[in-house]
Amino acid sequence: MSQIHRHLRFLSLKQLREKEVDLSLLAYPSGEAGRVSEVLRELEALGVAGIGVAESSGKLSPFLLGKGVRGMVFLGLLDETRVAVKVARTDAAVPTMEQEATHLGKANTVNVGPRLFKHSPHIIVMEYVEGETLAEFITTRSRVEIAEIVAKILDQAYLLDKIHLDHGQLSNSSDHIIISPGGKPTIIDYSHSSQQRRPRNVTAFTSYLIRTILRERKNDPTLLTLLKQYKEKQDETIYITLKETVARLIAA
Numbered sequence: 001m002s003q004i005h006r007h008l009r010f011l012s013l014k015q016l017r018e019k020e021v022d023l024s025l026l027a028y029p030s031g032e033a034g035r036v037s038e039v040l041r042e043l044e045a046l047g048v049a050g051i052g053v054a055e056s057s058g059k060l061s062p063f064l065l066g067k068g069v070r071g072m073v074f075l076g077l078l079d080e081t082r083v084a085v086k087v088a089r090t091d092a093a094v095p096t097m098e099q100e101a102t103h104l105g106k107a108n109t110v111n112v113g114p115r116l117f118k119h120s121p122h123i124i125v126m127e128y129v130e131g132e133t134l135a136e137f138i139t140t141r142s143r144v145e146i147a148e149i150v151a152k153i154l155d156q157a158y159l160l161d162k163i164h165l166d167h168g169q170l171s172n173s174s175d176h177i178i179i180s181p182g183g184k185p186t187i188i189d190y191s192h193s194s195q196q197r198r199p200r201n202v203t204a205f206t207s208y209l210i211r212t213i214l215r216e217r218k219n220d221p222t223l224l225t226l227l228k229q230y231k232e233k234q235d236e237t238i239y240i241t242l243k244e245t246v247a248r249l250i251a252a
């Protein structure tokens with residue numbers, strides 16, 4: 001996948017406006033011209049120099065890195081660096097990206113999540129994370145490799161618990177964690193995050209594991225006791241024992 005991205009063509013905002021490019025994806029799904037112009041103005045104000053484009057059936061359109069329920073994610077250029085540009089969908093449940101940007105920025109304070117570079121009402125410009133999704137990773141790698149990555153993800157989830165930021169979607173982590181080739185996991189998508197709810201990142205991620213790679217261990221008494229203890233008290237000693245238990249069960 002990264003190979004395709006490497007050869008991607010980038011067009012400046014001026015070229016996007018002038019060339020025969022179908023820009024309706026910038027205002028998905030409504031495609032309103034007014035919103036497309038607004039998004040282009042915001043991109044310009046943020047200093048985004050270009051957007052990756054791809055050709056399909058003879059027509060150019062912005063290359064889509066990923067499509068979510070809140071946003072459409074494109075590849076952009078900021079100071080000659082490739083960045084991920086998340087543009088709010090016109091049918092998103094919340095009108096702006098402000099809160100999501102705040103939550104991503106908060107996660108960054110403990111070095112979690114893609115780096116937040118810039119944001120505006122409809123756009124978040126952040127670090128582009130290359131790699132495979134956790135779902136792909138856990139179906140193709142050895143249990144030892146998975147255990148190692150899971151321990152790193154749990155550490156990040158624990159840091160989020162500590163700063164009282166609930167990610168909100170870690171009980172289904174399949175598409176929300178990207179593993180880079182060097183073995184670094186990145187938790188993406190802070191669209192459902194909250195600083196009001198009691199954080200349950202470690203327990204939500206563990207419940208995802210129990211539904212996927214730890215299915216046969218779902219009744220393991222040590223694991224269940226530790227989960228219960230951690231739910232009651234988010235204490236470091238309990239956390240470390242829980243992490244070691246999870247890693248041991250996966251690698252076994």
Ligand SMILES: Nc1ncnc2c1ncn2[C@@H]1O[C@H](COP(=O)(O)OP(=O)(O)O)[C@@H](O)[C@H]1O
Nearest residue numbers: 066067068069070071073084114128129189191
């Ligand atoms: N920083 C990023 N780097 C690379 N790909 C990303 C990044 N952020 C999002 N994506 C891709 O875009 C998809 C949708 O983004 P996501 O933040 O989950 O949107 P939504 O909030 O609408 O669900 C993701 O599943 C992923 O494939």
Ligand SMILES: [Mg+2]
Nearest residue numbers: 068069176189
């Ligand atoms: Mg998402």
